[in-house]
Amino acid sequence: MKRIAQDIKSGQFGNIYLLYGEEAYLRRQYRDNLKKALVPEDDAMNCSVYAGKDIDAGEVADIAGTMPFFAERRVIIIENSGWFKSGNDKIAELVKTIPDSTYMIFVEGEVDKRGKLYKAVSAKGYAALCEMQDEATLKKWVLGLLKKEAKQITPDALNLLIDKTGTSMENIRREVEKLVCYKYYDEGITASDVEELCIVQIQNQIFDMVEAVAQKNQKRALELYYNLLALKEAPMKILALIARQFHMLLQVKEMKTKGYQESDIASQTGLNPYFLRKKYIPQAAQFKQPQLEAALRTCVEAEERVKTGRMPDVLSVELIIVGLSAENGYRKEKEAK
Numbered sequence: 001m002k003r004i005a006q007d008i009k010s011g012q013f014g015n016i017y018l019l020y021g022e023e024a025y026l027r028r029q030y031r032d033n034l035k036k037a038l039v040p041e042d043d044a045m046n047c048s049v050y051a052g053k054d055i056d057a058g059e060v061a062d063i064a065g066t067m068p069f070f071a072e073r074r075v076i077i078i079e080n081s082g083w084f085k086s087g088n089d090k091i092a093e094l095v096k097t098i099p100d101s102t103y104m105i106f107v108e109g110e111v112d113k114r115g116k117l118y119k120a121v122s123a124k125g126y127a128a129l130c131e132m133q134d135e136a137t138l139k140k141w142v143l144g145l146l147k148k149e150a151k152q153i154t155p156d157a158l159n160l161l162i163d164k165t166g167t168s169m170e171n172i173r174r175e176v177e178k179l180v181c182y183k184y185y186d187e188g189i190t191a192s193d194v195e196e197l198c199i200v201q202i203q204n205q206i207f208d209m210v211e212a213v214a215q216k217n218q219k220r221a222l223e224l225y226y227n228l229l230a231l232k233e234a235p236m237k238i239l240a241l242i243a244r245q246f247h248m249l250l251q252v253k254e255m256k257t258k259g260y261q262e263s264d265i266a267s268q269t270g271l272n273p274y275f276l277r278k279k280y281i282p283q284a285a286q287f288k289q290p291q292l293e294a295a296l297r298t299c300v301e302a303e304e305r306v307k308t309g310r311m312p313d314v315l316s317v318e319l320i321i322v323g324l325s326a327e328n329g330y331r332k333e334k335e336a337k
């Protein structure tokens with residue numbers, strides 16, 4: 001990412017940029033920064049933007065071969081095309097022979113590094129990975145956002161903010177904006193402000209629900225479930241997230257048992273190292289492996305009951321929570337062992 005910042009600062013640009021990875025906020029930020037630096041904002045004649053799976057590669061090639069209209073550069077932005085997964089030989093060839101006056105910015109969530117297009121872009125231009133940021137980077141970024149607004153935040157409030165919002169920079173930015181508006185006349189932001197104002201993301205609520213299950217706190221687990229229903233979350237979506245949580249915990253448990261390092265666990269599971277260390281490893285430690293396996297089987301069975309019409313979705317998920325959080329919820333699995 002430093003390469004892009006340096007190019008913008010120096011005014012010396014490559015003809016091809018690829019912004020990819022799961023952090024959508026960074027992809028958009030660098031896309032917009034490059035566009036602003038390459039072409040005037042009101043120059044619609046020399047800036048073409050394409051998005052989605054149905055982009056006409058032939059049209060893109062034609063535009064790319066056209067000289068800019070009374071300008072130094074022609075800019076083409078292609079977003080979420082899927083070409084870096086499915087492949088596109090025409091665009092791969094275009095990248096290799098792109099005119100000096102044409103600049104292309106590709107923005108994609110996922111790429112296949114084995115594909116011709118990715119290899120062509122890597123050889124001709126610059127591919128920047130926009131990945132989820134670690135705890136230290138996110139905290140530094142939040143402090144920078146607040147500094148611009150002449151605001152300060154206490155360390156415990158900053159920790160709570162990250163816990164509530166997750167690692168998505170877009171989620172964090174929205175919550176920071178709310179806090180700044182809420183504390184318009186005050187300089188300092190406290191943990192109580194964050195607690196009162198910031199929204200807990202659904203994945204965090206699922207995490208808290210599984211935590212309550214582990215602690216056999218049935219009342220709390222059901223309360224979290226009813227809160228999600230009140231927020232119009234679909235029961236089957238909640239069930240899928242519960243199953244995913246148990247699946248991730250099972251993977252973490254197995255790898256920890258085998259002696260894997262945290263960095264290797266984070267890499268293989270795709271979990272953010274911050275949440276792996278702070279949440280997933282401690283939560284996995286509260287369960288025995290047979291318990292996690294049993295919980296996963298229970299989720300699969302519940303989904304089957306709903307899909308076959310044997311039980312309503314709301315009740316099915318409720319019974320899972322009741323069963324798993326009961327004191328004898330894993331009795332059969334323990335007896336089997």
